[in-house]
Every structure is written in structure tokens, then in C-alpha cells.
Amino acid sequence: MSEKFSNNSRSGPTVTESVDRLLRLARLFGVDRRELAVRTRLHLPCYADGAGAVSYWEAASVVISNALRLRKDQWAVRDLVPRREYALSELEFRQIGDDAGRVFDSLHYLRNARRGSLNFALVDKDTGAPLTLCSASPLEWKRVADQVVQQFGVPQAAxxxxxxxxxxxxxxxxxxxxxxxxxxxxLQKRGDVELLTTVVDPNLGFTGSSYLASNWQLWMTVRARPYLYYRGRYMSLRQMWAAFPSVRSIDELCALDRKARRSQVELRDSLIFCCRIRGATERVLPEHQHRILR
Structure with a gap:
């Protein structure tokens, strides 16, 4: 939970402390506490004011509603949920198909698979069930691509x-x-890819440690865009454009539709991690990391 979230009362627990206590409800609902924490962090800004204040009861409502939905989402892919813990030696790397879409559509906090992506996973050698998954596709984010071209000389197509x-x-x-x-x-074997990028959102508790452990480096940051909610549920920009093709911005949708709402609290910048496909990925010093404005 971001430290920017606190409650109005100077006595008693902060919202961070209250949510940590509420997350213990994960066991009662039969859901993973880590996943519930991410979904809670994603939805709390819907109820926070500009100073980051959220009431205890609003925080409780967010935790409980997300626990209920997560339980439903887990049930939708119950045949894929592992029943035990695995060692790395029991898994093998594969490119996979429909199972990835089912997992991302149900369990990923953004809840929508990126269509047209290549999906990869570490799967159970015996059953083929995926344990850890990711999807990759050509970079479409033009502002990030432009900075990569300008600063590092890698064309967007690569x-x-x-x-x-x-x-x-x-x-x-x-x-x-x-x-x-x-x-x-x-991707080294394909020959047409030179660089991988990804976005890490620190507002959800992510640090990028798994990327740093596999030859990735923090190259730039992007000014945070407000979170969008529709009927109290997070909505990505892709989902907004698909549902409202004529709408160009979050603020425009919020002005047109009372069921839409944007976060008011200041969010931390997104982190852009990059990885060279061949050779070591150079470290970019903080003073050379550009902040991209949206």
C-alpha cells in the first residue's frame, strides 16, 4: 500500500495498517492474500480524496468486494489452480495458447489478456498446467518507443x-x-527483436525485483495517469476505448457518464524496465533516467 494513503484521524490505525488487518480476511474467503492485496491497492484510490484519505469502512468494503470477486475468478479457472507447491525442476518452459487467456482474463489484476500476444509459461511437466505465465507482443506505446529510439538507438520495430x-x-x-x-x-532465436520492455506500477506494491534478477534494468519512468473506474471497478484505457470508441480521455468519460470516476490522489510514476535480447543490459543512472510525460 502506498504511504500516500492515510486516514483523517490522528489517533488510531492508518489506512495502511487497517487494510493489512483486513487482508487477513483472505483466508476466510479462500483466496490468495497477495492477489487480494494487489486488487485492493488498485481499487482504494477510487475512494480516496486528493490527500489520500479513505475511511475504514470504505477500505473494508474494497477488501471484501475484491475478495468475493477474486473467489469467483478463481472458481472460473479452478481446473488450472495448482493444488500443491512446485520446485523449479518439476516445470518446463513452453509457448502456450488458450490457458494463458483464461488465466489473464480471470486472475490478472488488469483482467484482460493482450490479444495477439505470444504467451509463454512454466508448466507442470506431467499435466501441462501453467504455474507462471507471461505474454509478449510488439511495443505499441509510442512515447516509450520514441524515448528508446532517441536515447538508445533501438527502432520501435525491434x-x-x-x-x-x-x-x-x-x-x-x-x-x-x-x-x-x-x-x-x-526471442534471441527469432532474430528480429533487440529489446524487451515492461511497465511496473509501484502503487500496487510491485518493485521490479524479478526483472532485476533476470538481466533487466530501470531505464525511464512515466508520469502516472489517474486510475479509471466504471461502476466501481477498475477500467484500463484499452477497455475504455473498446467500450466507448468516441471517448478520447478519462476526464471526458467522467464528464459524460456519472458511472465513471477517476482517482484524485497523486500516484507514483510507472517504472519502465528494459532488457537487451543479446548481451548485458546497461544500467542507466538515475540522473540519466528520463521522465516521460503523458
């Missing part, structure tokens, strides 16, 4: 983006970094 990563609770601790390393080797 840059791919890791847009989704998900790891089940039964996967080994180093599964994500190992999967990313295998994806890098896979």
Missing part, C-alpha cells in the same frame, strides 16, 4: 513489450525471473 505476468501461489519463488530468462532466449 522492441517487444512484456504486457502480462502472472504466477500462481504454488510456483517456486524464482519462477518469474527464470521464465523471463527463457523468453529472452526464445
Amino acid at each position: 522492441v517487444w513489450d512484456v504486457s502480462r505476468v502472472y504466477s500462481f501461489d504454488g510456483a517456486p519463488p524464482n519462477a518469474v525471473s527464470y521464465l523471463l530468462a527463457r523468453v529472452r532466449k526464445f
